Amino acid sequence: MMLAGYSPQHVVSLIDRGALAQQILPTGDGYFIRTTDARRSDPRYADFRAVVSQWNHQNGLKMAFVDNSAGTRRDYIQNTPHVLFYETGLEQVPAINTNQYAPGALADHLTSFGGDLLASSQMSSLDWIRAGATASYGTVTEPTANPFKFPQATVLVSQYFYGNTALEAYNKSVLVPYQGVFVGEPLARPFGTQASFTHGVLSIKTSVLRQGTPYSLIAGRSCSGPFTTLKPDISSSPNSYTTITDSTGFHPYYELIEN
Numbered sequence: 001m002m003l004a005g006y007s008p009q010h011v012v013s014l015i016d017r018g019a020l021a022q023q024i025l026p027t028g029d030g031y032f033i034r035t036t037d038a039r040r041s042d043p044r045y046a047d048f049r050a051v052v053s054q055w056n057h058q059n060g061l062k063m064a065f066v067d068n069s070a071g072t073r074r075d076y077i078q079n080t081p082h083v084l085f086y087e088t089g090l091e092q093v094p095a096i097n098t099n100q101y102a103p104g105a106l107a108d109h110l111t112s113f114g115g116d117l118l119a120s121s122q123m124s125s126l127d128w129i130r131a132g133a134t135a136s137y138g139t140v141t142e143p144t145a146n147p148f149k150f151p152q153a154t155v156l157v158s159q160y161f162y163g164n165t166a167l168e169a170y171n172k173s174v175l176v177p178y179q180g181v182f183v184g185e186p187l188a189r190p191f192g193t194q195a196s197f198t199h200g201v202l203s204i205k206t207s208v209l210r211q212g213t214p215y216s217l218i219a220g221r222s223c224s225g226p227f228t229t230l231k232p233d234i235s236s237s238p239n240s241y242t243t244i245t246d247s248t249g250f251h252p253y254y255e256l257i258e259n
Contacts, residue, residue, distance in 0.1 A: 001167045001186040004117060005129050017134045018166070018185025021104030023192040025205060025241065028062030029102075030055070030085035032153055035068050035075040040110045041089030043147040045069075048087065051153040059240035061161070083107070084190075086133070087153055092123045101132035104190035106166060110150050114138025115181040125183050135166040135184025137174065148175040158239070163192040163208040197250060204244040206256070209236035214259040217244060219251035233259065 005011040032048035035041040048065050056063040063085075068075050076088065078095035086099075086107040093109050101107070107128040108114070114125045115138030125138035143149040156173035164172070167186035174180065193206040209215055217231035234256070236242040244256075 001135065001170070001182040001184055003185065004126060004183050006126055010126075010130055014129055014134065014185050017101075017103045017105075017132070018188035021102075021134060021185075021188045021190040023194060024103065024190050025192070025194055025207065026061075026082075026084050026102055026104070026190050028084055029080075029082050030061060030063040030157065031066065031077050031080070031083065031087075032063070032085070033066045033068065033075065033077070033088040035088060035090050036071050037075070037090050038069065039089075039145055040091065041069070043145045044087070044089060044110060044150065044153065047147070047153050051157050054154065055157060055161075055239050057240070059237060061157070061239075085153075085157060086128075087151065087156075090123075093127075096127060096131040099131065101134070102190070103134065104166065104188045105133045106135050106156065106160065106170065106184075107131075107133040108137045108151055110145070112139060112142050115140040115179075115183075117181070117183070125181070129183060133184070134188045135170060135182065135186075137170055137180055137182050139180040141179050143179050146176070149177070149179055150174065161191050161207050161239070162210070163189065165189045195254070200247060200249060202246045202250075202254065204254075204256075206242055206244070209234070209242045209256075211236055211238045215256050216259055217246060218255050218257060219246075219248075220253045221251075222253055223255075227255075230254075 034045035052063040052065040089110040125136040128136040151173040160169040166188040191207040215234040218227040220227040
């Protein structure tokens with residue numbers, strides 16, 4: 001993943017956004033748009049529908065699928081706060097500078113030469129970085145409208161949510177990446193785990209637990225034990241944050257383990 005921008009200050013601001021993103025555990029917002037540009041939009045719109053269906057629920061992420069294929073609404077969002085995901089298909093995406101992007105935001109548009117960073121024929125991925133996104137992706141040679149050569153939203157969101165960095169999530173989401181480039185702060189990681197101990201209660205909020213895998217919270221005097229099981233058989237709901245609390249008192253060392 002390249003640290004790149006139209007100016008050195010853009011790159012410095014990009015790095016700062018990545019640092020601000022560390023495990024802030026955002027709740028969204030994500031926008032996945034089927035535009036009137038069918039050639040650039042239709043290859044991914046079914047995946048866009050799927051990611052919103054999977055994540056837009058209580059304890060999940062605030063997501064929206066916008067279908068403008070009939071031309072009834074705008075092909076883009078504008079003056080929109082808290083944008084964390086923005087995926088679309090257009091040669092040029094209007095009004096991206098009017099939105100406010102959360103630290104760690106990922107944004108990309110399916111078009112032929114978005115990864116040709118200093119070209120003028122189509123919108124560059126660097127425009128997302130200048131607007132406030134923390135990472136993006138684009139192709140540098142004609143890829144045809146092959147969805148496997150562009151980020152798959154369902155993979156991108158899930159891998160990011162489960163605690164992967166921007167680099168890891170974007171790389172895993174593009175099945176055939178050899179014609180494209182990843183641009184952004186590679187270590188941005190807004191999801192993961194937060195823990196606090198207040199008034200004798202340990203509280204953990206995490207996005208890294210996988211559905212169908214049982215976990216236990218253990219504690220000990222050190223990382224080498226001996227250990228006491230505080231919470232056995234912890235499970236997580238699909239595509240959701242998990243909150244775990246324990247009021248047995250302070251322990252120097254805690255660990256979440258798979259059973």
